[in-house]
Amino acid sequence: MQEKSVSMIVVAAGKGARAGGRIPKQYQTIAGKTILRHTLDALIRSYPFTEIVCVINPEDNHLYEKSVEGLSLSPAVKGGNTRQESSFNGLKALTAKCDLVMIHDAARPFVSDNLIKELIDSKASATIPGISVTDTVKRADPQMNIIETVNREGLYSVQTPQAFDYHMLLKAHQSLTTASFTDDSMIMETIGEGVTIIEGDEANFKVTHPEDFKKAEMTIMNRLADI
Numbered sequence: 001m002q003e004k005s006v007s008m009i010v011v012a013a014g015k016g017a018r019a020g021g022r023i024p025k026q027y028q029t030i031a032g033k034t035i036l037r038h039t040l041d042a043l044i045r046s047y048p049f050t051e052i053v054c055v056i057n058p059e060d061n062h063l064y065e066k067s068v069e070g071l072s073l074s075p076a077v078k079g080g081n082t083r084q085e086s087s088f089n090g091l092k093a094l095t096a097k098c099d100l101v102m103i104h105d106a107a108r109p110f111v112s113d114n115l116i117k118e119l120i121d122s123k124a125s126a127t128i129p130g131i132s133v134t135d136t137v138k139r140a141d142p143q144m145n146i147i148e149t150v151n152r153e154g155l156y157s158v159q160t161p162q163a164f165d166y167h168m169l170l171k172a173h174q175s176l177t178t179a180s181f182t183d184d185s186m187i188m189e190t191i192g193e194g195v196t197i198i199e200g201d202e203a204n205f206k207v208t209h210p211e212d213f214k215k216a217e218m219t220i221m222n223r224l225a226d227i
């Protein structure tokens, strides 16, 4: 069977405010490589993507250039103020025709070959990885006082990469008038397109808070110990 043409957009234009540090989290180093480089190396290993485009904050260009040394990527694209704008800019910058487009967070360095394969093999026009919520879920007010316990049945916490029919996702982005969507599947939902969830991967966590750097380092050490 002929391989599908799949393009990959890596959104890396965030400031990493919750993670803290002198530089945005995607440029911080764990086990000798920046998080962005871990992510890109994992993606490049997993599939012969038609093109890979990183969306970045131009202020971080020097950090970006150092991170991607030696890789052959499409030119980086300028990010926006929100993730949604960054992902839209990435979509508009794709130059080659593709059957499928994937959007991935730069801050998820442990994306697996298997997850990429399952997303590409999906028959749906929008497919995302999700993990069913096992903890009891509460809604609280800003003072941390509980308002209610949320029924967790059917609740998933979702990850990236997310895979879409390219034209459908572009159309969905073009139809929006607000810019606060935190993932691309939400954008598809707003135009009434169905989105399918496949089993996500606990290891594919997003580096978000300061303690996640340690967790990421431990993950790498454990993998090295397994070889």
Ligand code: CTP
Binding pocket: 011, 012, 013, 014, 015, 016, 017, 018, 019, 024, 026, 055, 079, 080, 081, 082, 083, 084, 086, 087, 104, 105, 106, 107, 108, 206, 207, 208
């Ligand atoms: N992102 C982006 N453009 C933005 C905001 C986020 O490309 N304007 C990217 C981030 O670089 C990250 C991914 O979207 O790879 C997921 O976002 P998040 O984890 O929220 O990262 P940040 O926005 O950088 O972190 P924070 O919200 O803590 O500031």
Ligand code: MG
Binding pocket: 014
């Ligand atoms: Mg953010």
